[in-house]
Amino acid sequence: MTSVNRKDNATDLTVLGIETSCDETAAAVVRGPLQKQILSNTIRSQIDEHSEFGGVVPEIAARAHIEILDRIVAEAMHEADCSWEDIDAVAATAGPGLIGGVIVGFMTAKAIAMAAGKPIVGVNHLEGHALTARLTDDLDFPFLLLLVSGGHSQFLLVRGVGDYERLGTTIDDAIGEAFDKTAKLLGLPYPGGPHVEKMAARGDVTRFRLPRPLLDRPGLDMSFAGLKTALRTQAKKLEPVDEQTVADLCAAFQRAISDVLAARTRSALEFFQERHPDTEPVIVVAGGVAANQEIRQSLLDAANAAGARFVAPPMALCTDNAAMIAWAGIERLRQGPVDDMALSPRPRWPLDSQSAGVLGAGKKGAKV
Structure with missing residues (x-):
């Protein structure tokens, strides 16, 4: 040393x-x-x-x-x-x-x-x-972190430098990975996340009902492989899929992920407030998937409903x-x-x- x-x-x-x-x-x-x-x-x-x-x-x-x-x-x-x-x-x-x-x-x-x-x-x-977020927003410890990227999807309690407690994680695909695989399945370019988001903006979110995995179970773990499989099943039934169907599938997929993250965020904030009742609850979202506007808005809504502060560093x-x-x-x-x-x-x-x-x-x- x-x-x-x-x-x-x-x-x-x-x-x-x-x-x-x-x-x-x-x-x-x-x-x-x-x-x-x-x-x-x-x-x-x-x-x-x-x-x-x-x-x-x-x-x-x-x-x-x-x-x-x-x-x-x-x-x-x-x-x-x-x-x-x-x-x-x-x-x-x-x-x-x-x-x-x-x-x-x-x-x-x-x-x-x-x-x-x-x-x-x-x-x-x-x-x-x-x-x-300590660089961009001058946060004090402790705070909650939702890390959502191509390789990681997890909730962490950040107590200090080098002091982290994992509260929940994906048991299979990371969210960014699920976006990329969905894009590839639907014939969209790489990287998949921005293209799925772009198509979802033109889609009918009510046309397809996709599952919200693990939300019937306690805890903060997540699963996205089954969601991706359900989307593939819907697409296979309608082959060859036209552009509007692709947009509708993207909209349903993105909404399902937003709903899962919002629900788990509400639970994470409840846990934080129980553990730290005298500390202002703060949820920080980081990772490439945090650039998705629908996901970001769903997390902001969840934080507002819980009376918590929502922090997302600049996109870059x-x-x-x-x-x-x-x-x-x-x-x-x-x-x-x-x-x-x-x-x-x-x-x-x-x-x-x-x-x-x-x-x-x-x-x-x-x-x-």
Whole structure:
């Protein structure tokens, strides 16, 4: 372990962040915790590389990160008008994610840190999402987090940096994954989420009645594989489906997911108020699916009904980005000792390390 060179926790730190866990190559420079400034936030998407395959191909993603990461880091440093002398530490995603991409980003960060003589902070990608609202909205602990992305759908109680309790998670598909698979089934382009949302805006939400899985059971766990299967069954009955039918199916699918998330959010807020009766209830939503306007509105309505505060970071900070990684690095640095060069990247890294993995575990660790 090493310590960053700083006087005390009242001193601002300037951190370079690197994010390569999936198909975005990103670098950012963030200053905080006092000023809370995003000095740069450079992101390069790989949508074009993966669109013909209908999803992210891990080998292609890793290769694309290798080809462009050095330039992205240089752009972020230039935009921030920073030299290496201005940087206090380097933070990078060390997991979870597609291991090829994680290795590229984290090993690059190690090389930069070693060459520049800076501390290295290995950041849990999910912790980046969890702490973003503290950068954008200056939240205090504790608060509720709904993380909804291509790979994760879970409710978490965020009690502090490194202190997380998983309250519920998907037992099968993540929401973003369900959107992408539905889009592919209906012949819509990748990435599926925005195209499903666009078609849903033109659809009749009452034409098809799709299930709301697990809502007849207690707890906060969710399931979306059955919803996707029910949609496929409806589409098969009507083959070949015309454009209006696709729109109607998208509308029904999106509404079902919105209803499930709203119901589970109400239950999560009830749990939070029971556990923390003297604390203002706050629900934070993060992850790429948070960009969906119907889902966002349903969560806002659920929060309002419960008398809770609803927080959603700006769209650019909901999806994968390096500013959240740099900020998480700052939060970690404030606690004292940080990681050393022996830290290894990992494909799996649950935020709640105490709860059993819902989807099982193996040599690489718990899946969620």
